[in-house]
Amino acid sequence: MDSQTGTTQPVQRPESTRPDTSSVPLTADNFHNHPSNYDGTTDTRVIYFxxxxxxxxxxxxxxxxxxAxxxxxxxxxxxxxxxxxxxxxxxxxxxxxxxxxxxxxxxFLRVQGVSSSQLEVVSYGEEKPAAFGHSEMDWAKNRRVELNYVAGRP
Structure with a gap:
């Protein structure tokens, strides 16, 4: 409230102190700090089937x-x-x-526009289990595709 007139005045919001990152290029070095990755969605590297x-x-x-x-x-x-x-x-x-x-x-990644030159497919079958038990829970952990960056990893 303004002590001179007895009326309320709007509070002025201070200018943002956050840096403008809208023009920062997304690179392997800054990927985890880039605003477009704030939720960590590329941290998931295993797809279960x-x-x-x-x-x-x-x-x-x-x-x-x-x-992608x-x-x-x-x-x-x-x-x-x-x-x-x-x-x-x-x-x-x-x-x-x-x-x-x-x-x-x-x-799926190709449909999203990823170049085939960036993708390599390897098949291990049952040779590299993530879980060594013989239960449905263990088998479910082994039915997967792992996403491993071999160059330019985030």
Whole structure:
């Protein structure tokens, strides 16, 4: 309240002290500090699949879109898509299934505009389990595609 007139006056907001980052290029060095990555969506590096499926789950779409954005903005970045399967099925079947899983993730990223030269598909089948048990919980951890940056990693 103004002591002279007895009326209220609007409070002036101070100028923002945050730096303007709208023109800061997104690079491998500043990716984690860039405002477009404030939620950490590219921190997720594993996509899990349903039993005997190579369909990319809808729950992974946001994460994969964030990786696609990063890759499109960083032409030197390269991502290895490592497909895995649980121990059920023959070795040959699991190698083929895990390759189809990695290829499904690759296709999703390509549709988002990522260059094929930035993506590499590797299939491990059941050879590199994340969990060594023999329960549904363990098998679920092994049905996955891991996203590993081999160059220009965020």
């Amino acid at each position: 349903a039993f005997d499926s190579n369909t990319v789950p809808a729950a992974a779409f946001e994460t994969l879109r964030a990786h 954005t990063y890759l499109k903005n960083n032409a030197n970045a390269k991502l290895r898509l490592e497909g895995h399967a649980d121990e059920r099925g023959t070795r040959e079947y699991n190698v083929a299934l895990s390759e189809r899983r990695a290829q499904a993730v690759q296709k």
